[in-house]
Amino acid sequence: MNNEKIQKILSSNGYGSRRKIEKMIIKKKIYINNKLVKIGQRININKKMKILINKKKIILSNNINKKLILAYYKKIGEICTKYDNKNRITIYDKLPIIKNVNWISVGRLDINSCGIILFTNDGELAYRLMHPKYKIKREYIVRVFGKINNNLLNKLCTGIKINNKINKFKKICYISGFGLNKWFKITILEGRNKEIRKMFHYINLKVNYLIRISYGLIRLKNILLKVGKFKNLGLKYYNLLKKSVNY
Structure with a gap:
């Protein structure tokens, strides 16, 4: 961690992608020893250094090379945020607490949806897995009500x-159902907020x-994940995901 750019250090410690950290620096959200950080600034980390992000003191890991990837099976009713002022259950409540590891969710699901969500402490990997440029496939099973x-x-x-x-689906396939309730399998390459629900709403x-059954090469049925549980996917899947986004 000697003489590295602040964006790289914070991203490696799970505080967001380098681009996200740059935006925080521009917005004057990051300070070191009470001095505003500049983009591209190189620093030597030491124990006496005081780093603040959004006025909160952070602690950097001594081992930034240990990268982790988790899969979590979100329940309906859980929200995709770290903190909730209504004290509702969040997806972060179910994750393992590991010293100096900051979990970043890869994509979100609304409160009424369930399925797979990935987590990592690698900010750059999280950024690439979510960015439309890399065309990461997400698959869903949905039940739709109405005439179609x-x-x-x-x-x-x-x-x-x-x-x-x-907004458009990469693919939509009829699965089953008759009358006004029908099941479909949907593939998309982006993860815009409530995209699937909004598109169906548009056509009445x-x-x-709605359940997300896969994110990239990680599929619920392949990793045998149960509802409300997480699984450490290990170095093999971490490297495969990196490869899938040219990282």
Whole structure:
């Protein structure tokens, strides 16, 4: 950790991607020994150094090379935030507490959805896995209520403009169901906020069940993960995920 850029040091310790840290520096959110940090600033870390992010003191790990990747099976009703002023259950409440490890969630699921969420202490890996540039595939099983036909299904794949952005599914496949409730498998390459629900709502359909069954090469059925539990995926999967985003 000698004479490294502050972005690299903080990212390696799980405080976000280098780009996110740069944004925090621009917004004057990071101080070292009561002095504002500059982008690209190189520092030598020592025990007496006082580092503040958003006015909170942080502790850097002595072993920044130990990278971890977890998979968690989120329950319906849990929220994807570290802190909640309503004291609701968060996904972070279920994760292992490891000294000097700051978990970063890879993507989010809304309170009414369930399924796989990845966590890592590698800020750069988390950033790449979420960025549209790397086209990481996410797969979902959804139950939809309402009248639907092939024309509407095609519209979901060709694109729908929502909030001045084109949203579209990479793929949608009918699974089962008759009448007004039907099951589909959906593949997307981005993770915009409530994207799937919003797209169905746009064509007057309601998603009444949604589960994410895979994120990239990590699939629920392959890692045998139970609801409300986490699993340390180990170095093998960590390296495979790095490779998938050219990291």
